[in-house]
Amino acid sequence: SQTIHQWPATLVQPVGSPLSLECTVEGTSNPNLYWYRQAAGRGLQLLFYSVGIGQISSEVPQNLSASRPQDRQFILSSKKLLLSDSGFYLCASGAGVNSPLHFGNGTRLTVT
């Protein structure tokens, strides 16, 4: 079965600082990868998805970017964080249509 590793678990960063969140996947190859953000008490908003190395699709305009340098590595970045970037960031992996998503345990980001 798949295992999704996300780190760090929590992060407090000042406004204007850079961000790098990493996600790695074990137990599968060539997965579809996703970054979701969850505001407190809310549902998940899809930020980025990738169907292969170097292939990134952005769902919403924002201050963030994503990269997939290796098959099972997905990175979420920002050059300068905003207060509105605070939230719970979840990485997920899936095999495509009619397959469930497997989620990591998330990173809680607080921008101060």
Place this chain on the structure above:
Amino acid sequence: SQQGEEDPQALSIQEGENATMNCSYKTSINNLQWYRQNSGRGLVHLILIRSNEREKHSGRLRVTLDTSKKSSSLLITASRAADTASYFCATLGFSGNTGKLIFGQGTTLQVKP
């Protein structure tokens, strides 16, 4: 944009009772999935129901899908305190093989011992 909308937003029941959560969506779907999230954790997949299916069971979970009404329900029978969590429906549209799921806002379930 959010596709699925859960109802109710919050539900509190006694252990042993049944819990029913509903999900409505707006556009045609390939499949609908239900997930569970314990506080501060990632989501765990519960059930996937395809658009040509009407009902699926998994242990104490029963999911129904009515594509004519664009709605689904999740029934948890004989609830336990350990079922306390947030439950989300998610829909998959027809967008190639991207597997993009659009999640609703969730139902927070509290099961009192």
